[in-house]
Amino acid sequence: xxxxxxxxxGLGQRGYGLLKDNIVKLQEYYNVTALCDVYEDRIEQASxxxxxxxxxxxxxxxxxxxxxxxxxxxxxxxxxxxxxxVPVACAAMKAGKAVALEVGGAYSVEDCFLLVxxxxxxxxxxxxxxxxxxxxxxxxxxxMARKGVFGEIVxxxxxxxxxxxxxxxxxxxxxxxxxxxxxxxxxxxxxxxELGPIAKLLDINRGNRMVSLVSVASKSCGMEAYVEKHxxxxxxxxIGVDFKQGDIVHTIITCAGGETILLKLDTSLxxxxxxxxxxxxxxxxxxxxxxxxxxxxxxxxxxFESTTSVVKHLNNGKEYEEKYLPxxxxxxxxxxxxxxxxxxxxxxxxxxxKAYLAGEEMPIDVYDAASWMVISVLSEKSIxxxxxxxxxxxxxxxKWTMRERRDVVPM
Amino acid sequence: xxxxxxxxxGLGQRGYGLLKDNIVKLQEYYNVTALCDVYEDRIEQASxxxxxxxxxxxxxxxxxxxxxxxxxxxxxxxxxxxxxxVPVACAAMKAGKAVALEVGGAYSVEDCFLLVxxxxxxxxxxxxxxxxxxxxxxxxxxxMARKGVFGEIVxxxxxxxxxxxxxxxxxxxxxxxxxxxxxxxxxxxxxxxELGPIAKLLDINRGNRMVSLVSVASKSCGMEAYVEKHxxxxxxxxIGVDFKQGDIVHTIITCAGGETILLKLDTSLxxxxxxxxxxxxxxxxxxxxxxxxxxxxxxxxxxFESTTSVVKHLNNGKEYEEKYLPxxxxxxxxxxxxxxxxxxxxxxxxxxxKAYLAGEEMPIDVYDAASWMVISVLSEKSIxxxxxxxxxxxxxxxKWTMRERRDVVPM
Numbered sequence: 001x002x003x004x005x006x007x008x009x010g011l012g013q014r015g016y017g018l019l020k021d022n023i024v025k026l027q028e029y030y031n032v033t034a035l036c037d038v039y040e041d042r043i044e045q046a047s048x049x050x051x052x053x054x055x056x057x058x059x060x061x062x063x064x065x066x067x068x069x070x071x072x073x074x075x076x077x078x079x080x081x082x083x084x085x086v087p088v089a090c091a092a093m094k095a096g097k098a099v100a101l102e103v104g105g106a107y108s109v110e111d112c113f114l115l116v117x118x119x120x121x122x123x124x125x126x127x128x129x130x131x132x133x134x135x136x137x138x139x140x141x142x143x144m145a146r147k148g149v150f151g152e153i154v155x156x157x158x159x160x161x162x163x164x165x166x167x168x169x170x171x172x173x174x175x176x177x178x179x180x181x182x183x184x185x186x187x188x189x190x191x192x193x194e195l196g197p198i199a200k201l202l203d204i205n206r207g208n209r210m211v212s213l214v215s216v217a218s219k220s221c222g223m224e225a226y227v228e229k230h231x232x233x234x235x236x237x238x239i240g241v242d243f244k245q246g247d248i249v250h251t252i253i254t255c256a257g258g259e260t261i262l263l264k265l266d267t268s269l270x271x272x273x274x275x276x277x278x279x280x281x282x283x284x285x286x287x288x289x290x291x292x293x294x295x296x297x298x299x300x301x302x303x304f305e306s307t308t309s310v311v312k313h314l315n316n317g318k319e320y321e322e323k324y325l326p327x328x329x330x331x332x333x334x335x336x337x338x339x340x341x342x343x344x345x346x347x348x349x350x351x352x353x354k355a356y357l358a359g360e361e362m363p364i365d366v367y368d369a370a371s372w373m374v375i376s377v378l379s380e381k382s383i384x385x386x387x388x389x390x391x392x393x394x395x396x397x398x399k400w401t402m403r404e405r406r407d408v409v410p411m
Numbered sequence: 412x413x414x415x416x417x418x419x420x421g422l423g424q425r426g427y428g429l430l431k432d433n434i435v436k437l438q439e440y441y442n443v444t445a446l447c448d449v450y451e452d453r454i455e456q457a458s459x460x461x462x463x464x465x466x467x468x469x470x471x472x473x474x475x476x477x478x479x480x481x482x483x484x485x486x487x488x489x490x491x492x493x494x495x496x497v498p499v500a501c502a503a504m505k506a507g508k509a510v511a512l513e514v515g516g517a518y519s520v521e522d523c524f525l526l527v528x529x530x531x532x533x534x535x536x537x538x539x540x541x542x543x544x545x546x547x548x549x550x551x552x553x554x555m556a557r558k559g560v561f562g563e564i565v566x567x568x569x570x571x572x573x574x575x576x577x578x579x580x581x582x583x584x585x586x587x588x589x590x591x592x593x594x595x596x597x598x599x600x601x602x603x604x605e606l607g608p609i610a611k612l613l614d615i616n617r618g619n620r621m622v623s624l625v626s627v628a629s630k631s632c633g634m635e636a637y638v639e640k641h642x643x644x645x646x647x648x649x650i651g652v653d654f655k656q657g658d659i660v661h662t663i664i665t666c667a668g669g670e671t672i673l674l675k676l677d678t679s680l681x682x683x684x685x686x687x688x689x690x691x692x693x694x695x696x697x698x699x700x701x702x703x704x705x706x707x708x709x710x711x712x713x714x715f716e717s718t719t720s721v722v723k724h725l726n727n728g729k730e731y732e733e734k735y736l737p738x739x740x741x742x743x744x745x746x747x748x749x750x751x752x753x754x755x756x757x758x759x760x761x762x763x764x765k766a767y768l769a770g771e772e773m774p775i776d777v778y779d780a781a782s783w784m785v786i787s788v789l790s791e792k793s794i795x796x797x798x799x800x801x802x803x804x805x806x807x808x809x810k811w812t813m814r815e816r817r818d819v820v821p822m
Binding site: 216269300305 | 565572574623627628629630632637657658665669670684693695705711716718725753798799
């Protein structure tokens with residue numbers, strides 16, 4: 001079988017993690033031929049990992065243009081800092097390389113149009129690598145929705161609820177881009193983990209579209225309190241510094257179909273991890289945090305204490321797996337589950353490879369990328385204007401009315 | 412001990428329920444002397460209940476002005492339809508009667524100012540009867556917040572998540588005001604069950620205030636699907652009728668202190684009951700639905716599956732009761748718990764009576780009433796304008812900067 005000769009641009013936590021935990025284990029599909037990062041030590045580490053896993057020593061460079069000029073690269077995984085996602089992806093497309101673009105929010109509406117326009121000019125295979133579109137619970141609920149179990153869908157919500165206080169405040173040591181974003185910006189800076197699966201479920205850009213949003217941020221206290229509490233071991237540059245990023249940001253999106261989407265960014269206060277993927281319909285709902293499926297048959301007007309209901313239905317999502325869980329999750333291997341984020345990364349990289357090698361349409365395309373990434377920009381504007389509604393551009397130029405559903409895996 | 416000679420205006424589900432389940436059991440504080448409703452049969456039923464419980468037969472009338480003119484009425488409980496809350500309350504205050512005003516949203520900003528202005532002219536005892544301010548879990552979390560357990564509070568959320576499809580669609584038979592509201596309006600029509608306890612916790616109108624809001628509604632499908640599904644037994648007037656009320660309405664309020672409040676109205680889709688009272692701070696949080704207290708000590712960066720976290724912490728709020736639950740809940744009797752809504756109604760009516768009889772400041776006052784009720788009006792405007800931000804009036808006229816904290820019970 002043909003393999004994808006892959007270049008990786010960006011070898012930090014995410015890029016190196018994907019290489020080490022997934023790509024070297026998927027040599028059936030991938031041969032890593034080139035590596036790029038602005039830091040030499042990261043290239044060296046990644047190169048060693050590639051060689052140790054039986055591939056030839058890849059080309060290494062600190063200049064992504066050098067990587068993009070090479071004939072031995074078919075596709076690039078772009079996992080650099082958020083600020084470089086669009087320029088690197090556009091350069092790669094212009095160089096005729098297929099693009100697997102890691103997730104993150106955008107910084108301008110124009111950048112999102114640039115991404116779309118560059119793809120429309122080049123038409124190279126392009127996939128937005130939103131791994132959460134491939135996670136088990138999102139796919140279970142999507143499959144149930146597709147089979148009509150929840151009736152007409154009227155609302156979805158989700159969050160990026162992830163205590164990042166340590167990661168962000170160690171940003172200097174770790175050379176991580178989140179720190180500068182949290183210091184300077186105030187927005188829904190990372191919308192796609194929750195929005196991606198919701199947008200796929202609601203057929204966004206394929207029969208539906210996101211029309212407008214409002215976004216509101218709480219004050220910013222979490223990072224500063226964390227810095228103060230850990231000041232003995234803290235990077236001294238952060239002590240007493242004002243973080244602009246609000247602790248909790250809510251964004252409400254309205255869709256052409258009348259559905260609403262609630263997003264929450266919740267990353268600088270103590271909490272447990274959750275994406276809170278929730279699907280609400282006229283016949284029932286799915287709630288990810290307690291893994292609850294609740295249908296008409298479960299309605300009980302005698303219970304007013306919510307804890308009683310949570311206890312009663314907790315984790316009953318399991319009971320629906322046999323009937324509704326997509327095959328890709330039914331057939332997942334132990335090795336895949338261990339290979340990063342519980343298996344979704346592995347599935348995602350296999351799906352990218354399969355679509356690329358078969359010359360098929362990518363499951364998450366440039367219109368998805370642009371419309372999901374632009375939420376950060378519009379959220380920033382809305383927050384700055386006291387929650388004012390912002391129009392969400394139609395990146396398909398009206399083609400959403402004729403484009404057909406494309407689920408990320410068969411349902 | 413002196414008793415309050417009470418008139419009740421509005422003897423529907425709520426008014427009659429309060430009479431039967433609470434007021435007749437609180438004869439230490441209350442003597443029911445007058446009853447009013449627009450429906451004679453309701454007056455008759457209530458009068459019978461009063462007499463059966465050993466009180467003298469009360470005066471009955473269909474004209475609330477007649478009730479308000481009587482010398483044997485010290486105070487009135489106003490539990491009529493939402494549309495009449497403000498005019499009846501103002502008439503009562505002008506007649507020199509103390510007012511216990513049941514909850515509901517308002518229909519105009521002017522009405523809210525009228526309520527405040529009438530109170531400022533008359534200064535009669537006035538309490539807004541938001542029973543959820545007295546519920547166990549709201550008070551547990553508020554007490555913990557007061558003791559600094561959650562650090563600096565940055566965000567609160569709550570919902571009125573109550574499947575009202577049956578109640579609303581039976582509105583004609585039950586002569587209930589919700590039906591006409593759901594048919595004609597689209598707004599956060601019932602904000603105070605969740606907002607009340609949050610506003611008290613955040614010291615709204617007492618050192619803090621709500622400054623602005625945005626509100627967005629999903630499409631309206633739930634009621635229509637319910638009517639269609641139950642058309643054999645449905646009021647034929649509702650078949651095929653368009654309900655204007657969106658199924659899920661989210662409202663985000665920004666406070667002067669930088670805190671945000673997220674409210675959700677969620678009443679026309681299948682679900683379990685929940686008010687989702689949630690308090691987020693720099694040191695931890697409280698979440699009502701699973702009754703979870705989560706503090707810095709609970710942070711665990713190895714768990715990415717939210718169900719695991721919910722299972723791990725589920726109902727651990729119980730562990731904090733001994734140390735933090737206010738005495739009023741520690742000392743609650745079995746009889747109180749059985750007397751409606753798990754005990755909070757009983758506590759509330761005792762607190763109203765005690766404050767009235769002692770001539771003390773009411774725990775939930777006219778400024779609270781106006782600023783909580785106005786959310787419905789502003790939500791309606793915001794939704795109609797695509798989620799545009801709305802200023803929330805300062806009903807205290809600047810006095811919020813000098814008014815001191817008043818918790819509903821000692822913490």
